[in-house]
Amino acid sequence: xxxxxxxxxxxxxxxxxxxxxxxxxxxxxxxxxxxxxxxxxxxxxxxxxxxxxxxxxxxxxxxxxxxxxxxxxxxxxxxxxxxxxxxxxxxxxxxxxxxxxxxxxxxxxxxxxxxxxxxxxxxxxxxxxxxxxxxxxxxxxxxxxxxxxxxxxxxxxxxxxxxxxxxxxxxxxxxxxxxxxxxxxxxxxxxxxxxxxxxxxxxxxxxxxxxxxxxxxxxxxxxxxxxxxxxxxxxxxxxxxxxxxxxxxxxxxxxxxxxxxxxxxxxxxxxxxxxxxxxxxxxxxxxxxxxxxxxxxxxxxxxxxx
Amino acid sequence: xxxxxxxxxxxxxxxxxxxxxxxxxxxxxxxxxxxxxxxxxxxxxxxxxxxxxxxxxxxxxxxxxxxxxxxxxxxxxxxxxxxxxxxxxxxxxxxxxxxxxxxxxxxxxxxxxxxxxxxxxxxxxxxxxxxxxxxxxxxxxxxxxxxxxxxxxxxxxxxxxxxxxxxxxxxxxxxxxxxxxxxxxxxxxxxxxxxxxxxxxxxxxxxxxxxxxxxxxxxxxxxxxxxxxxxxxxxxxxxxxxxxxxxxxxxxxxxxxxxxxxxxxxxxxxxxxxxxxxxxxxxxxxxxxxxxxxxxxxxxxxxxxxxxxxxxxxxxxxxxxxxxxxxxxxxxxxxxxxxxxxxxxxxxxxxxxxxxxxxxxxxxxxxxxxxxxxxxxxxxxxxxxxxxxxxxxxxxxxxxxxxxxxxxxxxxxxxxxxxxxxxxxxxxxxxxxxxxxxxxxxxxxxxxxxxxxxxxxxxxxxxxxxxxxxxxxxxxxxxxxxxxxxxxx
Numbered sequence: 001x002x003x004x005x006x007x008x009x010x011x012x013x014x015x016x017x018x019x020x021x022x023x024x025x026x027x028x029x030x031x032x033x034x035x036x037x038x039x040x041x042x043x044x045x046x047x048x049x050x051x052x053x054x055x056x057x058x059x060x061x062x063x064x065x066x067x068x069x070x071x072x073x074x075x076x077x078x079x080x081x082x083x084x085x086x087x088x089x090x091x092x093x094x095x096x097x098x099x100x101x102x103x104x105x106x107x108x109x110x111x112x113x114x115x116x117x118x119x120x121x122x123x124x125x126x127x128x129x130x131x132x133x134x135x136x137x138x139x140x141x142x143x144x145x146x147x148x149x150x151x152x153x154x155x156x157x158x159x160x161x162x163x164x165x166x167x168x169x170x171x172x173x174x175x176x177x178x179x180x181x182x183x184x185x186x187x188x189x190x191x192x193x194x195x196x197x198x199x200x201x202x203x204x205x206x207x208x209x210x211x212x213x214x215x216x217x218x219x220x221x222x223x224x225x226x227x228x229x230x231x232x233x234x235x236x237x238x239x240x241x242x243x244x245x246x247x248x249x250x251x252x253x254x255x256x257x258x259x260x261x262x263x264x265x266x267x268x269x270x271x272x273x274x275x276x277x278x279x280x281x282x283x284x285x286x287x288x289x290x291x292x293x294x295x296x297x298x299x300x301x302x303x304x305x306x
Numbered sequence: 307x308x309x310x311x312x313x314x315x316x317x318x319x320x321x322x323x324x325x326x327x328x329x330x331x332x333x334x335x336x337x338x339x340x341x342x343x344x345x346x347x348x349x350x351x352x353x354x355x356x357x358x359x360x361x362x363x364x365x366x367x368x369x370x371x372x373x374x375x376x377x378x379x380x381x382x383x384x385x386x387x388x389x390x391x392x393x394x395x396x397x398x399x400x401x402x403x404x405x406x407x408x409x410x411x412x413x414x415x416x417x418x419x420x421x422x423x424x425x426x427x428x429x430x431x432x433x434x435x436x437x438x439x440x441x442x443x444x445x446x447x448x449x450x451x452x453x454x455x456x457x458x459x460x461x462x463x464x465x466x467x468x469x470x471x472x473x474x475x476x477x478x479x480x481x482x483x484x485x486x487x488x489x490x491x492x493x494x495x496x497x498x499x500x501x502x503x504x505x506x507x508x509x510x511x512x513x514x515x516x517x518x519x520x521x522x523x524x525x526x527x528x529x530x531x532x533x534x535x536x537x538x539x540x541x542x543x544x545x546x547x548x549x550x551x552x553x554x555x556x557x558x559x560x561x562x563x564x565x566x567x568x569x570x571x572x573x574x575x576x577x578x579x580x581x582x583x584x585x586x587x588x589x590x591x592x593x594x595x596x597x598x599x600x601x602x603x604x605x606x607x608x609x610x611x612x613x614x615x616x617x618x619x620x621x622x623x624x625x626x627x628x629x630x631x632x633x634x635x636x637x638x639x640x641x642x643x644x645x646x647x648x649x650x651x652x653x654x655x656x657x658x659x660x661x662x663x664x665x666x667x668x669x670x671x672x673x674x675x676x677x678x679x680x681x682x683x684x685x686x687x688x689x690x691x692x693x694x695x696x697x698x699x700x701x702x703x704x705x706x707x708x709x710x711x712x713x714x715x716x717x718x719x720x721x722x723x724x725x726x727x728x729x730x731x732x733x734x735x736x737x738x739x740x741x742x743x744x745x746x747x748x749x750x751x752x753x754x755x756x757x758x759x760x761x762x763x764x765x766x767x768x769x770x771x772x773x774x775x776x777x778x779x780x781x782x783x784x785x786x787x788x789x790x791x792x793x794x795x
Contacts, residue, residue, distance in 0.1 A: 004496060004497075004498075005498055006498070006499070006674050006696075006699070008672075008696070019725060019726070019763075023726075053697060053698075053764065054697065054698035055696070055697025055698030055699075055762060055763045055764045056697070056763075056764050057763065057764060057766070067698075067725060067763045067764075068698075069698045069761060069763075070698040070699070072494045072700065073494070074491065074492065074494065074700075089488075089491055089492065090488065090732060092491060093484075093487040093488045093490065093491035093492070094484050094487045094488075096487065096490070096491060097463055097464050097467075097483070097484075097486070097487035097490065098464055098487075100462045100463070100464050102517050102518055102520065102521070103496070103497040103518070103519065103520060103521035103526065104521040120491065123494070123496050124496060124518065126496060126497055126498075127497055127498070127521075127526065128521050128523075129521075197313065198316075199316055199359050199360070199361055200316070200359075200360055200361050200460070210739075210744055213737075213739055213744070214739055214741065214744055217739045217740075218741070226361075228739075229736065230736070230737040230738075230739045231734060231735060231736045231737060232734075232735050232737070233484055233732055233733065233734050233735075234732065234733040235730055235731075235732055235733075236730060236731050236732070236733055237728060237729065237730045238708070238729040238730065238731075239729075240712050240715040240716065240727075240729055285709075285712045285713070285716065286712070287708050287711075287712055287729055299737065301739070304361065306361060
């Protein structure tokens, strides 16, 4: 396995994802002789994991079972240990497309943070591209290097521990794209420009506050970037539910169902509301929004180096 | 030669696939000499653009030629006259002293757009009363109208998906570009995958997948494109300008044969009707297949060597049929006909061979992912095509409408072998960011379609109990209040 290449069977040293049920999962480092505790019981790596096919069902000691999944950057994003606030796949998706990333791309990123975006970028530029990621916090930089090593992608990424606003990305004139997620991105625009290739490079800056966005857009303009565009993207999730609503009692006689407005004569019609006049309910399938959703992560500003 | 240090592909070359851009309007074109292009109410030739760098902005000269736009010094900010608000500005339509005819005369004289804008400003009685912001807005608006500049950019998923959504959303089932972006990431599309793609989006989704799987040396991995009707539509795919290498390991397979592959009865006896030679312009048919009777007696063997031997036999037969007393013209005509028939046979033999190979790839049932984005109801597509996907791999289905995905979700739960099902849509908003004038833009897309995504797991066949248990375990626990009314699917 690797985060950039699929494997079929679980091997010693892999990072696998244990899936327990609805939105309940966690990563596990597969190792001979180790055991992992779950609410369904114990998983013994040597017998239950190593050699099994990814996607297999594993029965735990108490009798309950889990699925073992192949890691992907998206699953990693949902399960990684947070050292900082991270970017989620919704933002990551649009960033990847708007920066025109693909295999062979050279990308610069700062700050590395918890490595959520980093893993996704590495996956996209593999096997011939490279990620240069800059993190000013020494421990986080070291932790990131460690994780990339564990995940088998260290050949695709260089972690530099420095302040991007003062010292840039450590490369010049080679990047296809630059990504900034730092408190004062306008201070790094100049460095971003020099890291980017001569023509057509793309830049993206992520900021929670509109004031940061304003200063960044001004800086981009000053440095001659074109096609400056700011957007935000939100994810709306729907839960699929069969809903039953009661038919109100309007005082009608039991036999007179002509004006309830429901047709109970073909209950087998999938998808259309189905009235059960005996029970006084109508059933239908619905995509119900969540009670609360993520409203705002940040504004994304894109531009092209001219 | 790249003496100037630029990457290969940085300069506009004849034969390239390029995209014309003016503000937010795009148009895909082929870079060919002496080919008249019409774009944004202007017509011109691309000849002069050849050799320039992608991203260059051009102006259209009176001869219909392109000329790189000079960087002009913006009129320096001397303290210009401006008002404080519009309480005294009356919009009577008379504030501009230049008439339509005056402006037309300026244009005919060949006066540059910049100059026209300057003239408009000078001849506007209300300009100096406007606030600075209003003046800014006025200048921007006039520039947009009279300063026709065109930028030539390289095609990419970003640009083509934006273009198609704006120009021909019907052709792509109203798949908005951010939704496409989600699909590529949720599907973990990357180099080395074995992907199954089923789309009726003019080949845009296919192109996007290919882009994420391709590098300088070619494309890594393989793609099987499923298609309805006679052949896959790849009109949008060709706009990407991929090198020939990218098309290695791109296979196609007719949907009409899927059931036979699943049931083990696949044969190449009846092929879907042949696509037109020029497949680029074709709209795919709605799954209708013609029974094609070939002129040869075909055996039921799938072996390719048998087919080859047959063709050799008929060749021998034909060469023995020569009548020595024929007029030379007739001989040549016969020769030509033979050539055509041979070519047709050869093509058909090739097609069968490819079909057999692709069926074998599908039968391995080890695809790394499935992407569906079509006008068809998603449920039957998913239920069959998922059979070809390995366990622990992502799949993503796009539908313009939510309801079919509700049904799809339900059927998938019943089937089992999938987890982490998620039905979602993305909400996208563009912003205007200017000092003291930042706000979301006026117009927004009402909807960009819906996605159903999930991950495959090993399917527990023959144990319907356990798949129900699984379904229940994978379901979200319903809130207490709804327990009475809710029924799990």
